[in-house]
Amino acid sequence: MSEHLLLAPLLESYFRRRLTKQRNATPATMASYRDALRMLILFAATRLRKKPAALVLEELDRDLILAFLDELEEKRNNTIATRNACLAAIRSFFHHVAAADPASFGVAQRVLTIPIKRAHINVTHHLIKAEVDALIEAPNPRTPRGRRDRTFLLFLARTGARVSEATGVNANDLQLERSHPQVLLRGKGRRDRIIPISQDLARALTALLAEHEIASHEPRPIFVGARNERLTRFGATHIVRRAVAKAVNIRPALAQKPISPHIFRHSLAMKLLQSGVDLLTIQAWLGHAQVATTHRYATADVEMMRKGLEKAGVAGDLGVRFRPNDAVLELLNSI
Incomplete structure (x- = not known):
């Protein structure tokens, strides 16, 4: 078989040329694609009994490759989303x-x-205002760690930032002296965005x-x-877990969620x-690449409304309703 079909040079040119120079991929994308292709290669080597x-x-x-994707779900118990993410990396390589x-x-x-395999979209878990407030108030404000924890939880709650975005914020990303304070968040795939922040934050x-x-x-x-x-x-997750452990004394329902x-x-x-x-x-606020990702929140809201009506004995179809957005800043400061 001809040398140009060997995997090694194609993989090297894929990572060095296509992802790095042509696509300008982020380190996170590089790591994700590397891990997916590594698992595929190890699977193929074991299956074919070759180095x-x-x-x-x-x-x-x-x-x-179909057998590899099946193994991800059946033996590794990966979700369909993980399976599709691995397939995206494989398809990117084969485009190259x-x-x-x-x-x-x-x-x-x-x-x-x-x-891509279609997956059932579960109703998105979320917290009500009282539960969010209980978590924010859980850290001890009399200690440096408690003040940091409280500010970090407040940041997550008021901005909706991903963990990587929140931990990645630097002081020069903030504009706190403006009449409407704001922060620069560095999103996935270099989708940076500037969003307003509340007065308490x-x-x-x-x-x-x-x-x-x-x-x-x-x-x-x-x-x-x-x-x-x-x-x-890991530190961010630990902060949330500490807050939950204390807040369940006030809001016992938190123990069941x-x-x-990310919540x-x-x-x-x-x-x-x-x-x-x-x-x-x-x-735009959350930095989703597609509105379809955001639409799951509307789906969840309609599902909650439907269950409420069913509980009250009211039947009928519900459509997604949209109202004009003319007071987002006022809303933010009232959350």
């Missing part, structure tokens, strides 16, 4: 193969016809910066750990939707 370096492209045919090696176009084309951030003697123009992280390093995803840092994002989205903010505004 990974000895694999050739034609051995990664459509049937083998088709362009880089015309002789392999047939192999690539057969792989590229593998469809602005006050908490101002106090936190002063406590740590951080000037507003400095590119220093706002949320740091015990060793003064940037807060990690799957609470992670604050869902909770803000549902609050905005139920207050009349349109989906396009919520999409």
Whole structure:
């Protein structure tokens, strides 16, 4: 078999040329695609009883990749979303193969016809205002850690930021002196956005910066750990768990909910939707690439309304309703 069909040079050119230079992929995308292709190669090597370096492209045919995707779900118990994410990485690689090696176009084309698997969309879990407030108030304000925890939880609740966005914020990303304070969030896929922040969050951030003697123009992280390093995803999760452990004494229902840092994002989205903010505004606020992602909140809201009517003995079909968004800032400060 010809050398140009060996996997090694194609993989090297994919990561070095296509993702890095042509696509300008983020480190997170690079890591995700690397892990997906690594799992595929190890699966193929085990299945074909060959060393990974000895694999050739034609051995990664459509049937083998379908078997790999099935194993993700059946043996690894991965979700359909994870399966589709792995398939996206594989398809990206085979797009590169088709362009880089015309002789392999047939192999690539057969792989590229593998469809994304449709998944059932569950109703999005979220918290009511009283539960969010209980979590925010849980940390001890008399300790440095408690003040940091409270500000971090307030940041998640008021901005709807992803964990990586919240932990990645630096002091110079904030504009707290404006009449309407705002923050720059660095989203997935370099989708940066500037969003307004509430007055209570602005006050908490101002106090936190002063406590740590951080000037507003400095590119220093706002949320740091015990060793003064940037807060990690694990640290963020630990903050939320500590707050839940204390808040359940006031709100016992919290013990029955799957609470992670991401639930604050869902909770803000549902609050905005139920207050009349349109989906396009919520999409821009949360940094979703597609409005279809945002639409699940409308679906969840309709489902809750339907269950309420059924409980009250009222039948009928409900449609998604949108109201004009003319007071988002006022709403933000009233949350």
